[in-house]
Amino acid sequence: MKLLMIFLGVFCGFSISPFIHAEVYEGRINYLDPEFEKMIPSEICNCVAFRFDDIQNYWLHDVQLEVLETFRENNIPVTIGIIGNDFDGDMANYIKNVTSSENSNFEIANHGWTHENFAVLDKDQQNQLIKNTNKRIFNVTGILPETFIPPMGEINNGTIEVLQENNFTTFSGLMLTSPPPYPLVISGAHHFPETALTAVYKAESQIFQGLPHSETLKDIQQSQKKFGFSVIALHPQDFAVIENGIHVNKINQDQIHELVLLIEEIQKSDLKIVFLNQISENLTKNLEYQETKSSNSNPTNNGGCLIATAAYGSEIAPQVQQLRELRDNQLLQTESGSAFMKSFNEFYYSFSPTVADYEREHPIFKEAVKLAITPMISSLLILDYVDLDSEEKVLSFGISLILLNVGMYLGIPLAAIIGIKKRI
Numbered sequence: 443m444k445l446l447m448i449f450l451g452v453f454c455g456f457s458i459s460p461f462i463h464a465e466v467y468e469g470r471i472n473y474l475d476p477e478f479e480k481m482i483p484s485e486i487c488n489c490v491a492f493r494f495d496d497i498q499n500y501w502l503h504d505v506q507l508e509v510l511e512t513f514r515e516n517n518i519p520v521t522i523g524i525i526g527n528d529f530d531g532d533m534a535n536y537i538k539n540v541t542s543s544e545n546s547n548f549e550i551a552n553h554g555w556t557h558e559n560f561a562v563l564d565k566d567q568q569n570q571l572i573k574n575t576n577k578r579i580f581n582v583t584g585i586l587p588e589t590f591i592p593p594m595g596e597i598n599n600g601t602i603e604v605l606q607e608n609n610f611t612t613f614s615g616l617m618l619t620s621p622p623p624y625p626l627v628i629s630g631a632h633h634f635p636e637t638a639l640t641a642v643y644k645a646e647s648q649i650f651q652g653l654p655h656s657e658t659l660k661d662i663q664q665s666q667k668k669f670g671f672s673v674i675a676l677h678p679q680d681f682a683v684i685e686n687g688i689h690v691n692k693i694n695q696d697q698i699h700e701l702v703l704l705i706e707e708i709q710k711s712d713l714k715i716v717f718l719n720q721i722s723e724n725l726t727k728n729l730e731y732q733e734t735k736s737s738n739s740n741p742t743n744n745g746g747c748l749i750a751t752a753a754y755g756s757e758i759a760p761q762v763q764q765l766r767e768l769r770d771n772q773l774l775q776t777e778s779g780s781a782f783m784k785s786f787n788e789f790y791y792s793f794s795p796t797v798a799d800y801e802r803e804h805p806i807f808k809e810a811v812k813l814a815i816t817p818m819i820s821s822l823l824i825l826d827y828v829d830l831d832s833e834e835k836v837l838s839f840g841i842s843l844i845l846l847n848v849g850m851y852l853g854i855p856l857a858a859i860i861g862i863k864k865r866i
């Protein structure tokens with residue numbers, strides 16, 4: 443039993459869920475949630491990005507323009523999420539004009555074709571929609587977006603592949619519905635989810651209520667501490683007047699004023715305002731994190747299947763998910779499993795971040811690890827079809843699987859490994 447667990451554990455640490463389950467209230471992250479307590483970012487950028495979603499030509503037109511103008515007049519960088527199918531008319535002309543100037547302060551991002559939920563679409567459908575929007579944006583502005591903002595924050599494995607194929611460098615969803623911000627790189631694309639808002643959603647009245655700038659600023663400061671960056675999500679309705687319970691196309695001057703105050707406060711701080719696609723280039727190693735890692739043998743928050751994740755490039759690669767599911771659904775359900783897990787963690791997290799870092803920095807080593815763990819993952823899938831309801835069954839299947847694996851690993855030619863090592 444223990445052997446089997448060590449075997450799985452080497453590639454996939456126990457107990458620390460890589461997904462953030464922290465509480466959200468009215469769409470806003472509750473940074474007081476214990477989930478965040480021990481979180482320290484491994485990299486920091488000391489920067490914030492404004493992300494203005496839902497840019498189109500049919501809804502809250504004047505309000506959108508007023509917000510965009512606020513950024514333009516003050517020459518503040520803002521990433522704008524464009525809904526492709528409705529990117530025409532006045533709005534398209536305005537954005538074309540601003541982005542044609544040399545030092546434009548707008549970064550253009552793709553925000554779906556008709557604001558569809560990408561998580562329920564297959565890869566081909568997603569590819570088509572992303573391409574449609576890219577084409578429309580390119581025809582209007584001559585720019586190809588590098589940032590994708592998934593509508594409703596939802597993505598699936600197919601989305602990641604499509605983003606790679608279409609040369610996106612950055613995407614920005616929600617902390618809770620998208621994969622976590624650690625590691626920040628997911629299959630080559632950096633993920634920086636929204637961490638602060640300019641309005642909260644009131645479910646009972648179905649309206650968005652603007653926040654005072656001091657509240658948004660608090661969340662920005664918290665997200666710097668926890669994630670090393672901040673993404674402030676803005677929506678047209680955050681700045682619209684509410685009449686008879688609905689958002690109307692009239693500018694809410696109070697909220698525009700709050701936005702101006704927010705920008706001023708950020709400028710007074712040591713935080714830099716950047717585009718979403720510039721956060722990654724501003725990241726530097728967090729010395730505080732390095733200290734904590736070496737002085738504390740307890741696992742830090744960047745848990746999960748570190749080695750497998752680095753090898754497959756993504757927390758949500760199917761292979762990594764299989765390992766995680768197996769760990770959580772099968773092994774942790776047995777008594778000896780949960781007892782073992784505790785002592786295993788200290789061991790696993792003492793070396794796995796180093797291995798994972800090395801994998802990220804050395805593509806050939808990464809391929810070697812992938813080559814080495816793929817047969818193991820395939821054989822572990824047998825466990826999915828077996829009812830592991832007793833310790834004995836777990837034990838006997840564990841031993842047979844290990845034998846099977848030993849057999850397979852002897853089959854990998856030693857020469858190939860030596861060859862790979864030489865190239866590293």
Ligand SMILES: [Zn+2]
Nearest residue numbers: 495496593594
């Ligand atoms: Zn949206």
